[in-house]
Ligand SMILES: Nc1ncnc2c1ncn2[C@@H]1O[C@H](COP(=O)(O)OP(=O)(O)OP(=O)(O)O)[C@@H](O)[C@H]1O
């Protein structure tokens with residue numbers, strides 16, 4: 056039991072709607088974003104992530120609803136008057152200015168003296184690991200360096216909230232992974248609320264304190280990464296984040312929020328309330344099971360708790376560290392995917408081989 | 424009242440409002456200096472000249488005269504014929520150049536070639552046209568060269584002071600106008616389409632006719648219009664190299680206004696020329712759409 | 720070799736394009752009063768003659784006044800149109816922009832006589848200012864074409880970034896937009912200047928008794944004895960135009976480079 060109360064909200068979104076002409080881009084977004092957290096907006100292309108971010112920054116007027124920032128209603132407040140700063144997807148580094156001039160851009164309107172400004176720029180550049188780059192021309196930077204300049208330029212103004220629109224999508228895989236780690240570190244260091252837009256679920260899971268999954272202008276689920284992964288509240292979220300197997304099941308009885316289910320091919324299981332995010336009613340349903348919560352038993356192993364099932368390997372996909380098996384369980388209508396870590400002395404099964412599976416009811420999620 | 428005020432402010436703050444506000448200075452300018460004057464000559468064309476005064480009663484008399492007098496008709500047809508020839512010659516000769524620059528010139532040299540082609544266009548039009556008179560003259564370099572090479576025995580007289588000279592000179596003047604749009608449409612063609620056609624078994628030539636040319640058609644059409652429309656109204660070239668057989672409608676418009684002091688007639692001819700050109704252009708656009716649009 | 724034939728054709732075509740311009744200096748420096756071959760020898764007499772022709776100086780001054788005014792007026796108007804064209808959606812946009820670009824294809828004679836008709840109906844005298852207005856109408860489309868390129872090449876989020884960092888729309892224009900489109904503005908000024916300097920028809924119809932350089936030239940073409948001088952003048956004009964163009968092209972390319980873009984083509 057955690058007894059720490061969550062930090063107060065820095066942004067409150069209250070039934071935010073946005074229309075582009077007839078197109079309903081945001082459909083009643085309500086959420087609280089907490090002070091100092093790393094918050095991600097995750098969703099497929101076109102679901103409205105950028106629109107929401109730009110509405111928070113003030114670049115898009117919303118059609119109805121309210122956005123509160125730091126306790127103030129933001130209606131009619133232009134972007135230059137909001138305590139937010141943005142890292143643009145294209146980075147938007149001013150090509151006619153040097154790196155230092157770029158970073159100092161927003162300081163023009165502050166009351167800092169020239170020396171203070173210089174010091175602040177040097178500090179900001181050092182913070183993002185570009186200590187001696189101040190005099191460089193901005194158009195002569197690599198993608199990763201531009202990204203850092205954009206970060207320094209936004210953070211130097213000490214915004215209440217930093218908005219990042221797919222900041223890593225223009226980088227190659229290696230650079231992206233490196234920047235992910237750096238961004239997390241940076242965020243902890245400065246303690247500013249970060250809101251990150253991404254369509255990469257892995258990136259969101261790695262980086263965020265909390266994630267809002269969006270589909271078609273609505274928030275489908277808002278939770279911390281672990282809950283989101285373990286207890287997705289809909290099939291759609293479950294499929295969007297990681298991989299999930301679905302098997303038909305019958306809910307036999309429900310009492311005190313606990314549900315007794317009969318799963319095709321696997322047998323009887325008892326699920327507690329947390330495993331039924333959408334509630335449980337007696338009748339046909341589906342259960343979801345992640346590939347890693349199914350295990351293939353090799354000779355001499357026995358299932359802990361004694362839950363097991365028999366099946367046949369239909370497809371083998373070898374990844375080096377892992378092997379994915381498609382297994383058709385006796386009595387189940389569809390194949391399930393099983394992921395196994397490859398270990399020394401453990402052979403990879405072939406297609407057609409019989410598979411002895413162990414499973415754990417605690418890993419199941421019920422969808423009605 | 425405050426209501427409508429804030430409504431207006433909101434309308435101006437919207438994207439459409441901002442766009443309209445920003446476009447309004449050039450738009451108002453064009454309305455005052457293009458739309459209003461065009462309307463004026465249309466109006467003028469329905470009035471008549473009575474010696475020194477203009478009779479402002481609405482009448483089709485000018486149009487009747489312009490359409491029935493063989494002199495005007497002949498001039499109009501000749502202008503269209505010459506412009507049509509110029510358009511054909513210019514577009515047909517320009518296409519290979521555009522093709523060459525787009526497909527054969529290395530990417531980093533393309534802008535140099537385009538620059539080379541546009542330079543002559545920016546030099547004094549009057550002087551360029553006049554120099555064609557020199558080049559095509561009885562004792563000019565063309566005749567000189569042909570004589571020197573022994574191809575002809577005496578200078579050719581038929582190359583100056585007629586419609587041919589007008590065609591050559593205008594083709595020269597409008598070359599970049601034809602090359603650039605064709606080049607742009609060729610550049611837009613995704614090169615993998617051509618590779619796909621070759622991959623599907625077409626020869627180079629057939630690939631050109633089945634893929635490249637249809638895709639370049641919008642550029643060819645733009646080139647044709649951009650040459651045809653202004654050349655119909657050209658004044659300088661017919662005057663300088665056209666002789667009596669190369670006179671065009673613009674010369675007559677000028678004569679009506681300044682020499683014969685019949686402004687309504689000048690306006691009528693201008694309106695007729697504009698109308699004819701517009702009709703032909705629209706017809707050309709529709710025809711090309713029909714040809715190259717997706718077949719049902 | 721593939722493309723060999725095309726290349727020969729291209730070079731012949733260039734020769735065709737440049738033929739008149741190449742002849743120009745030949746006759747300008749030719750020591751003979753007839754514009755014909757064979758050439759007679761070298762002289763600077765015709766250039767010297769330019770110096771003591773007061774009518775020419777007057778025409779030149781008129782042309783310069785007009786060209787400078789046109790460059791400024793057309794480019795200012797072009798800035799608005801190009802900005803609206805590249806940044807905003809508004810009702811009737813294609814129609815409005817198409818209408819503004821119309822002078823690009825309209826026969827100049829039509830523009831000229833319609834302006835003349837308005838002047839006459841209003842009972843106004845034509846003068847330098849009428850030519851300025853007419854030329855600006857003609858140059859605006861060229862200015863828009865150039866500036867549209869500059870605006871389109873500029874990442875829109877640059878302006879948003881400036882506003883996000885606390886600048887107002889106005890200071891954003893000064894600090895970000897203007898410096899980035901400046902090369903385009905200079906190119907547009909130069910091109911409009913060049914077009915106006917060369918334009919004949921509108922000036923011819925509207926000049927009244929204040930001839931521009933081309934109108935003066937046109938008058939001279941009737942006198943065979945004046946032709947060598949015209950050639951000398953033409954040589955100077957052509958040299959000037961080419962120089963201006965090279966400078967304009969230089970600025971256009973620098974603009975591209977500033978925006979960190981590859982060069983893809985020439986003007987228009
Ligand atoms: N200015 C606009 N006018 C009209 N429709 C728009 C506009 N901007 C966005 N949209 C539409 O709104 C929807 C949401 O767009 P948004 O840019 O927020 O998506 P996104 O979630 O950021 O997608 P992506 O991952 O592709 O960036 C899209 O369907 C888009 O087409």
Ligand SMILES: [Mg+2]
Pocket residue numbers: 104105106
């Ligand atoms: Mg987006």
